[in-house]
Amino acid sequence: MLFRHSGIYILAKLIPGLMAFAALSLYTHLLTPSEYGVYTLIFTGTVFIHNVVFNWLSSGTLRYWSNQEYSDSQFINTLSTSLLRISSVVLVFALIAAAFFWGKTESLWVIASFSLLIALALFTITQNLFSAKIEPASYAFLTIVYSICSLTLGGLFSYMGYGATGVIFGIALGTSIPALFVFKRLWLPYKKADFNKGLFKRLLTYGIPLAAAALVEEITKVSDRFMLAGIQGKDQAGLYAVGYDLSGNSILMIMSAINIAAYPVIIKLLDNEGVKAATDYFRHYVILLLGVSIPAVIGLNLVGPNLVHLLIDLDYQESVIFLLPWITSAIFLLGLQVFYFDLAFQLGHKTIASVKIAVAIAIINIGLNYWLIPIMGIHGAAIATISSFAVGSLLSAYFGRKYFSLPFPAIETFKIVIATLVMCLCLYWLRDKNGWGWLLLQLSIGAASYFVMMLLFNILDIRSMIKDRLAR
Numbered sequence: 001m002l003f004r005h006s007g008i009y010i011l012a013k014l015i016p017g018l019m020a021f022a023a024l025s026l027y028t029h030l031l032t033p034s035e036y037g038v039y040t041l042i043f044t045g046t047v048f049i050h051n052v053v054f055n056w057l058s059s060g061t062l063r064y065w066s067n068q069e070y071s072d073s074q075f076i077n078t079l080s081t082s083l084l085r086i087s088s089v090v091l092v093f094a095l096i097a098a099a100f101f102w103g104k105t106e107s108l109w110v111i112a113s114f115s116l117l118i119a120l121a122l123f124t125i126t127q128n129l130f131s132a133k134i135e136p137a138s139y140a141f142l143t144i145v146y147s148i149c150s151l152t153l154g155g156l157f158s159y160m161g162y163g164a165t166g167v168i169f170g171i172a173l174g175t176s177i178p179a180l181f182v183f184k185r186l187w188l189p190y191k192k193a194d195f196n197k198g199l200f201k202r203l204l205t206y207g208i209p210l211a212a213a214a215l216v217e218e219i220t221k222v223s224d225r226f227m228l229a230g231i232q233g234k235d236q237a238g239l240y241a242v243g244y245d246l247s248g249n250s251i252l253m254i255m256s257a258i259n260i261a262a263y264p265v266i267i268k269l270l271d272n273e274g275v276k277a278a279t280d281y282f283r284h285y286v287i288l289l290l291g292v293s294i295p296a297v298i299g300l301n302l303v304g305p306n307l308v309h310l311l312i313d314l315d316y317q318e319s320v321i322f323l324l325p326w327i328t329s330a331i332f333l334l335g336l337q338v339f340y341f342d343l344a345f346q347l348g349h350k351t352i353a354s355v356k357i358a359v360a361i362a363i364i365n366i367g368l369n370y371w372l373i374p375i376m377g378i379h380g381a382a383i384a385t386i387s388s389f390a391v392g393s394l395l396s397a398y399f400g401r402k403y404f405s406l407p408f409p410a411i412e413t414f415k416i417v418i419a420t421l422v423m424c425l426c427l428y429w430l431r432d433k434n435g436w437g438w439l440l441l442q443l444s445i446g447a448a449s450y451f452v453m454m455l456l457f458n459i460l461d462i463r464s465m466i467k468d469r470l471a472r
Contacts, residue, residue, distance in 0.1 A: 016147030037234030039164035040241035056207025065132035077194035150174030209351035216358035243323030326382035341396035348403030419453030
């Protein structure tokens with residue numbers, strides 16, 4: 001089931017990932033580095049606010065939906081009421097900010113940011129409900145429609161000359177459309193009487209530490225862009241953001257897809273069958289997570305220059321190619337922390353402990369950015385990012401084991417590393433080739449060589465899976 005559901009979720013992430021690559025190519029051709037810098041500052045700032053203000057609802061949904069203590073109506077309507085109340089408070093602050101900047105460009109930025117914020121909140125909660133209910137097909141439909149609509153409308157508004165704010169409004173509208181598809185089935189039965197105070201308090205108790213950790217983690221993730229913009233200009237922030245987004249849209253996409261498939265099942269097993277059943281399943285999850293992400297990181301570094309040559313505008317290419325190995329490694333370390341080591345705090349009901357780690361990472365990241373950006377520019381920001389994410393992974397792995405013992409499949413990990421090295425050797429001789437034909441050949445050789453090594457080492461018991469599939 002893990003392999004099948006992961007396949008659906010990877011497909012659900014793959015198409016948006018391809019759309020994100022297309023958006024990256026489109027926006028780097030339609031926006032100047034300075035305009036892209038404004039776009040990325042608004043977008044990352046909005047995502048920052050969303051993760052702090054709204055994301056605890058999604059986290060609580062994933063954690064508590066499966067324990068069957070509350071009816072579907074109570075759960076969904078508690079979420080609805082919470083979402084409406086929080087949105088109302090945010091609206092007040094947005095109106096005050098827009099009024100403060102009235103007559104200036106920043107006022108339009110605030111309105112665009114608020115539009116995207118509410119769209120993201122509704123979309124993300126809907127998305128996580130489907131994940132918690134283990135409905136991968138519905139999740140995939142929602143995510144794919146979102147990616148297509150956001151790219152189409154964001155690209156259209158950009159092409160029409162509305163610049164960075166036009167892209168934000170387009171993405172906000174595109175994010176809202178898929179949620180409306182499921183509005184009648186999921187949200188329309190909303191009844192205020194079904195609001196459950198006990199559930200709300202439970203979500204709050206579990207989610208607030210995660211929100212605090214998210215606050216600090218988001219500061220870590222976006223501080224480099226804002227400090228680059230403040231110290232060296234919006235164009236440098238734009239150049240850095242393209243390199244960061246190229247890695248994030250691929251590596252994190254894959255890792256999050258596998259996590260989305262596995263985490264609700266792990267929670268269900270933990271609640272209903274106990275620690276051993278959950279740990280056994282978690283072991284398979286880790287093997288799949290590492291078995292996909294490790295070759296993805298190495299492969300992206302080897303085919304990345306060709307990908308940049310094909311997708312990214314010439315003004316951005318040099319900086320993106322330079323950043324690629326730094327940021328892909330940093331993103332992988334971040335993924336290990338978020339989708340592996342941090343789960344010990346969540347499964348052990350000690351989410352408050354993750355806040356301390358997040359604070360330490362943020363201090364290191366901001367300190368390094370403050371020191372290195374004036375000296376080294378985007379290179380300094382990359383060093384700060386990879387250093388802080390490495391420390392975060394180590395701290396999370398060390399302290400998390402006190403609350404929940406996570407399995408580490410050492411032998412399988414060794415097999416994955418060897419298989420990846422073989423793939424690396426096969427791709428090394430093609431690393432300098434450019435063009436769509438060469439890209440197709442690079443991807444084919446990389447996938448084929450890694451698959452052969454998976455068969456040879458029987459990673460994830462792939463031989464049995466193939467045999468069972470052929471026997472049907």
